[in-house]
Amino acid sequence: MRTSRVIILTVLxxxxxxxxxxxxxxxxxKPDLILIAVFxxxxxxxxxxxLGVALSAGIFKDAFTSSALGFNAFLFPLWVFLITRLxxxxxxxxxxxxxLLLFFVAILNNIISGLVLAYSAGSLSFxxxxxxxxxxxxxxxxxxxxxxxxxxx
Amino acid sequence: MFKPTKQQLKxxxxxxxxxxxxxxxxxxxxxxLVGVLxxxxxxxxFIQRETMxxxxxxxxxxxxxxxxxxAGLLKDKINSLNELQLENQRLKENLAFKQRSSLxxxxxxxxxxxxxxxxxxxxxxxxxYHGIRQGMGVITYSGLAGRVMAVMDSTSRIMLLNxxxxxxxxxxxxxxxxxxxxxxxxxxxxxxxxxxxxxxKIGDLVVSSGLNSTYPKGILIxxxxxxxxxxxxxxxxxxxTPVVNFSNLEExxxxxx
Numbered sequence: 237m238r239t240s241r242v243i244i245l246t247v248l249x250x251x252x253x254x255x256x257x258x259x260x261x262x263x264x265x266k267p268d269l270i271l272i273a274v275f276x277x278x279x280x281x282x283x284x285x286x287l288g289v290a291l292s293a294g295i296f297k298d299a300f301t302s303s304a305l306g307f308n309a310f311l312f313p314l315w316v317f318l319i320t321r322l323x324x325x326x327x328x329x330x331x332x333x334x335x336l337l338l339f340f341v342a343i344l345n346n347i348i349s350g351l352v353l354a355y356s357a358g359s360l361s362f363x364x365x366x367x368x369x370x371x372x373x374x375x376x377x378x379x380x381x382x383x384x385x386x387x388x389x
Numbered sequence: 390m391f392k393p394t395k396q397q398l399k400x401x402x403x404x405x406x407x408x409x410x411x412x413x414x415x416x417x418x419x420x421x422l423v424g425v426l427x428x429x430x431x432x433x434x435f436i437q438r439e440t441m442x443x444x445x446x447x448x449x450x451x452x453x454x455x456x457x458x459x460a461g462l463l464k465d466k467i468n469s470l471n472e473l474q475l476e477n478q479r480l481k482e483n484l485a486f487k488q489r490s491s492l493x494x495x496x497x498x499x500x501x502x503x504x505x506x507x508x509x510x511x512x513x514x515x516x517x518y519h520g521i522r523q524g525m526g527v528i529t530y531s532g533l534a535g536r537v538m539a540v541m542d543s544t545s546r547i548m549l550l551n552x553x554x555x556x557x558x559x560x561x562x563x564x565x566x567x568x569x570x571x572x573x574x575x576x577x578x579x580x581x582x583x584x585x586x587x588x589x590k591i592g593d594l595v596v597s598s599g600l601n602s603t604y605p606k607g608i609l610i611x612x613x614x615x616x617x618x619x620x621x622x623x624x625x626x627x628x629x630t631p632v633v634n635f636s637n638l639e640e641x642x643x644x645x646x
Contacts (some may be wrong), residue, residue, distance in 0.1 A: 248527030254501040256513075258636045264551075265506040298505035300512070302538065302554075346507075353507050353554075360553055364574055365626070372506045 239285045246273040246289050265372040267379040270297050271345060274312045275338050275380070278319040279328075286305060290316040315341050331384050338380045342373035360386045413537070481639055486530035492605055493645040494528075495519060509552040509574060511638060516543045524603055526644040532609040532632035533557065533558050533597055534641050545643075549635050550610070551578060557602040559610055561627075564588035567598055570610055570629065578611055580627040587625050589616045595629050602646050
């Protein structure tokens with residue numbers, strides 16, 4: 237996939253994430269389209285452009301969340317770096333493997349986000365933490381499966 | 390002078406009688422005749438129409454395309470008019486609320502929402518330039534919506550009531566029982582720290598208590614749909630369905646204290 241296409245996809249996903257996605261909430265969670273865009277960048281682009289996309293997407297997400305400043309701007313490039321390192325050692329050509337890898341990244345991302353929020357706000361119950369961590373990751377992985385099918389076509 | 394003969398008069402009379410007879414016969418026959426000829430006429434009309442359709446095929450095609458374009462444009466126009474009508478209705482409701490309310494309110498539009506599932510926040514198109522300050526309460530014409538968390542020059546970040554980080558001192562309207570309402574990041578809110586003997590009934594309305602200056606007293610929050618004992622067994626909780634639909638917020642009113 238070309239760099240320009242990934243950038244357009246990332247811009248589109250960032251826009252959708254902060255506008256209409258609230259209407260598609262299931263059990264109070266919505267998929268993380270920005271994380272999907274970053275994951276696609278890590279899969280299809282070289283390390284440097286992928287890091288650029290991840291950093292930009294992270295800054296954008298930080299601007300629209302109440303998380304600590306630079307939190308996502310740090311995490312997204314980290315995921316890109318780790319995924320590209322992993323892809324050098326393991327081939328992830330199969331769609332199922334890609335979906336599982338994204339699910340794993342989403343779970344980790346959500347656990348860290350939830351822990352930071354619980355630590356900073358101190359008002360997050362364990363039930364809400366579990367619901368959002370698990371359901372948001374599953375929802376994100378399912379949407380990624382759908383996007384992979386569209387990309388293949 | 391012309392003077393008809395008896396024979397001529399007879400012929401005239403016969404002729405006129407025949408005409409009258411024919412007139413009545415034609416009147417009587419008109420219905421069945423038209424009925425009989427209807428099918429052949431229809432066939433002729435059909436052939437004529439189809440022939441014209443074949444002859445003027447290209448002209449019709451171009452005309453059809455133009456009409457389809459026009460229909461599409463008209464449909465778009467109708468959709469945008471419907472949207473404007475709905476917006477007009479919402480703004481009218483907001484205006485009516487603003488006029489009958491004694492509060493000083495700043496109307497604002499929601500322009501973006503939080504990017505993750507961990508918080509429930511929206512960004513509005515008014516900021517410090519318009520008189521908004523951090524900590525101000527935010528309502529809609531139907532009830533309490535949230536609180537201003539951060540203010541920029543021309544935008545503000547609002548934490549919605551269904552965010553667990555936000556707690557609102559509130560009371561059950563019927564029994565005047567006080568509690569703390571906070572969010573679950575889901576569709577419902579939860580009212581906590583209610584005493585074990587609290588008088589709670591399903592369907593009770595919950596309003597803001599006005600204990601702090603952020604939220605005026607008596608602003609509707611929602612309706613109790615469930616109640617139960619806390620995990621510790623020392624206090625009770627109530628699940629509330631909010632009156633405000635947080636997923637579809639489009640316009641809000643910021644309360645100036």
